[in-house]
Amino acid sequence: MDFDLSAYLLARKQWVDEAxxxxxxxxxxxxxxxxxxxxxxxxGGKRIRPILMMAAxxxxxxxxxxxxxxxxxxxxxxxYSLIHDDLPAMDDDDLRRGKPTCHKVFGDAMAILAGDxxxxxxFALLTRDGTTxxxxxxxxxxxxxxxxxxxxxxxxxxxxxxxxxxxxxxxDLETVRFIHTHKTGAMIRAAVRIGAILGNADxxxxxALTRYGEKIGMAFQIVDDILDVEGDTAxxxxxxxxxxxxxxxxxxxxxxMEAAKKEARQLIAAAHQSLEGxxxxxxxxxxxxxxxxxxxx
Amino acid sequence: MDFDLSAYLLARKQWVDEAxxxxxxxxxxxxxxxxxxxxxxxxGGKRIRPILMMAAxxxxxxxxxxxxxxxxxxxxxxxYSLIHDDLPAMDDDDLRRGKPTCHKVFGDAMAILAGDxxxxxxFALLTRDGTTxxxxxxxxxxxxxxxxxxxxxxxxxxxxxxxxxxxxxxxDLETVRFIHTHKTGAMIRAAVRIGAILGNADxxxxxALTRYGEKIGMAFQIVDDILDVEGDTAxxxxxxxxxxxxxxxxxxxxxxMEAAKKEARQLIAAAHQSLEGxxxxxxxxxxxxxxxxxxxx
Numbered sequence: 001m002d003f004d005l006s007a008y009l010l011a012r013k014q015w016v017d018e019a020x021x022x023x024x025x026x027x028x029x030x031x032x033x034x035x036x037x038x039x040x041x042x043x044g045g046k047r048i049r050p051i052l053m054m055a056a057x058x059x060x061x062x063x064x065x066x067x068x069x070x071x072x073x074x075x076x077x078x079x080y081s082l083i084h085d086d087l088p089a090m091d092d093d094d095l096r097r098g099k100p101t102c103h104k105v106f107g108d109a110m111a112i113l114a115g116d117x118x119x120x121x122x123f124a125l126l127t128r129d130g131t132t133x134x135x136x137x138x139x140x141x142x143x144x145x146x147x148x149x150x151x152x153x154x155x156x157x158x159x160x161x162x163x164x165x166x167x168x169x170x171x172d173l174e175t176v177r178f179i180h181t182h183k184t185g186a187m188i189r190a191a192v193r194i195g196a197i198l199g200n201a202d203x204x205x206x207x208a209l210t211r212y213g214e215k216i217g218m219a220f221q222i223v224d225d226i227l228d229v230e231g232d233t234a235x236x237x238x239x240x241x242x243x244x245x246x247x248x249x250x251x252x253x254x255x256x257m258e259a260a261k262k263e264a265r266q267l268i269a270a271a272h273q274s275l276e277g278x279x280x281x282x283x284x285x286x287x288x289x290x291x292x293x294x295x296x297x
Numbered sequence: 298m299d300f301d302l303s304a305y306l307l308a309r310k311q312w313v314d315e316a317x318x319x320x321x322x323x324x325x326x327x328x329x330x331x332x333x334x335x336x337x338x339x340x341g342g343k344r345i346r347p348i349l350m351m352a353a354x355x356x357x358x359x360x361x362x363x364x365x366x367x368x369x370x371x372x373x374x375x376x377y378s379l380i381h382d383d384l385p386a387m388d389d390d391d392l393r394r395g396k397p398t399c400h401k402v403f404g405d406a407m408a409i410l411a412g413d414x415x416x417x418x419x420f421a422l423l424t425r426d427g428t429t430x431x432x433x434x435x436x437x438x439x440x441x442x443x444x445x446x447x448x449x450x451x452x453x454x455x456x457x458x459x460x461x462x463x464x465x466x467x468x469d470l471e472t473v474r475f476i477h478t479h480k481t482g483a484m485i486r487a488a489v490r491i492g493a494i495l496g497n498a499d500x501x502x503x504x505a506l507t508r509y510g511e512k513i514g515m516a517f518q519i520v521d522d523i524l525d526v527e528g529d530t531a532x533x534x535x536x537x538x539x540x541x542x543x544x545x546x547x548x549x550x551x552x553x554m555e556a557a558k559k560e561a562r563q564l565i566a567a568a569h570q571s572l573e574g575x576x577x578x579x580x581x582x583x584x585x586x587x588x589x590x591x592x593x594x
C-alpha cells in the first residue's frame with residue numbers, strides 16, 4: 001500500500017487549524033474569555049477526532065473539507081473536555097501539549113467558562129445558518145444528537161466522573177473498561193459515526209464504521225495509559241506518571257503491562273477487520289489505526 | 298383582570314418538576330454524577346424560564362404541556378449555569394435556594410461534571426427520538442440554535458465571564474448592562490422566543506415577544522441586584538450582600554438604588570406595552586412581568 005499518512009494528516013490538520021482559528025477571530029467582549037477559548041483551541045492538538053470524521057466521510061467518495069464545520073464542532077467539544085479535566089479540582093495538570101494549561105494562564109474561573117463556552121458554541125456552530133445549510137435539517141439534528149449523547153453524562157462526562165470517583169480506589173477491569181469506553185471511546189466512536197452519517201452511509205457501512213470507532217477508541221485509551229507509564233514527559237507534552245500519582249484506574253494498572261499491550265494489538269486487528277468491506281477506500285482509516293498503536297505521544 | 302397567577306405558576310412548576318425528576322431516574326452509573334445532577338435540578342427552582350416558554354407558546358392557543366421537553370432542556374441549561382456559578386473558583390456560594398450548593402454536597406469535581414452533564418444532556422434531550430418528534434426537524438434545529446446562542450460565549454457564558462472579570466474593578470453602566478443582557482437576559486429572552494417559535498409565531502409576534510423577553514430579563518437582573526442589597530438571606534435562600542462582598546458590577550452599585558428601582562419599573566412598563574397586540578391571551582405574561590418587579594426572593 002502506497003498511502004502517505006503523514007501528508008494526509010498534515011493537510012487535514014491544517015484545514016482544521018485554520019477553520020478553528022477563524023471562528024473566534026477577532027475576539028468579542030469579554031476578550032479574556034475568547035482569548036482563553038482560542039488559546040486552548042490552538043494549543044497544538046493533533047486533531048485526531050476531526051480527521052477521523054473526515055476520513056470516514058471520504059469513504060463515500062466525498063471531500064473531507066465539506067464537513068469542516070462539523071469536524072470543528074467536535075474538536076471544540078474535545079478541547080472543552082481537556083480544559084475541564086486539567087482543572088485543579090479535577091486532574092490538576094499544569095501542562096498540556098507542552099504548554100501551560102488553560103487555568104494556569106487564565107485562572108480557574110476563566111478556564112471553567114472557556115470550557116463551558118466551547119461546549120456550547122459547538123452546538124451553536126452545528127445549527128448556525130450559513131455554516132452547514134447544505135445538509136438537510138434531519139441530518140444536522142442527528143449530528144447534534146450523536147455529539148450530545150457521546151459528550152454527555154451517558155458518554156464522556158460519565159467516563160470522566162467514573163475516572164475521578166475511582167482514584168485511590170481498588171478497581172476492577174470492568175470499571176477500567178467503563179472509563180475507557182465512555183471517557184475517550186464515546187467521542188472517537190461519534191467522530192467516525194458522524195462522518196459516516198454525513199456521507200449517507202447505509203446501515204451496514206455505519207455499523208462497520210461504528211465497530212471500527214469502538215475498537216480504535218478503546219485502543220487509543222489503553223495506549224494512552226501505557227504511555228503514561230513508559231512515555232517521556234518531553235515527548236508527551238504532559239507529565240508522564242500522572243496517572244500513577246493519582247492511582248488512576250488504568251488498563252496496565254489493573255491487567256498488567258503485557259496484557260494491556262496485547263489487548264491494544266488485538267483491538268487494532270479487529271479495527272482493520274471491520275474495514276475489510278471498504279477495500280482501498282479505507283486506506284486512511286487503516287493507517288490511522290496503526291498509528292494509534294505505534295504512537296509515542 | 299381575573300387571572301390567578303399563583304395557580305397558573307404552580308401547575309406549570311409541577312409539570313416541570315415531575316418531568317425533570319423523571320429524566321434521570323433511576324440514575325445510571327456513575328451514580329454520584331447523576332445524583333449531583335438530580336440534586337441541583339430538583340433543588341426548588343422557581344422554573345421561571347420554562348414557565349415563560351410555556352406562557353409564550355400558549356399565546357398561540359396551545360397547551361404548554363406539549364413543549365415540556367423543550368422547557369426542561371432550558372431548565373437544565375439554567376441549572377448547569379447555577380452549579381458552575383456557585384463554584385469556589387467563581388462566586389464561591391455555599392447556599393442556593395436555601396440548600397447547600399452542589400459542590401458543598403458532592404465536591405468541586407463532581408459539581409463541574411454535573412454542570413457539564415446537564416448542559417450536554419439538554420442538547421441530547423432536544424434532539425432525542427421520541428422526545429420531540431412531532432415538531433419538524435427545521436424547528437427543532439432552530440430551538441437548539443436559539444438555546445446554544447443564548448447560553449454560549451456570546452450570551453450567558455460571556456455575561457458570567459464579564460461579571461467575574463469586573464469584580465473589584467471600577468465599572469460603568471455600559472458594563473453593567475452588558476452583564477445583565479448577557480448573563481440573565483439572553484436566556485430569559487430565549488425562553489420566550491423558543492415558546493413563540495414552537496407556537497409558529499409570525500415575524501411581528503416573535504419580535505413583540507422578543508422585546509418582552511428583553512425587557513423582563515433586564516428587569517429581573519436589576520431586581521436581583523436590588524434584593525442582594527435590601528433582601529433577607531432567609532427569604533432569598535442565598536446570602537444577601539454577596540455582590541457587595543465581591544464588589545460586583547451591579548445596577549444599584551453603579552447608578553444608585555433609586556435609579557435602579559426606576560429603571561426596573563420602566564422596563565416592566567415597556568414589557569407590558571410590547572404585549573398590547575395580544576390582548577387577553579397575554580394575561581399570564583403580563584402577570585409574570587408584574588411579579589418580577591414585586592418579588593422579594
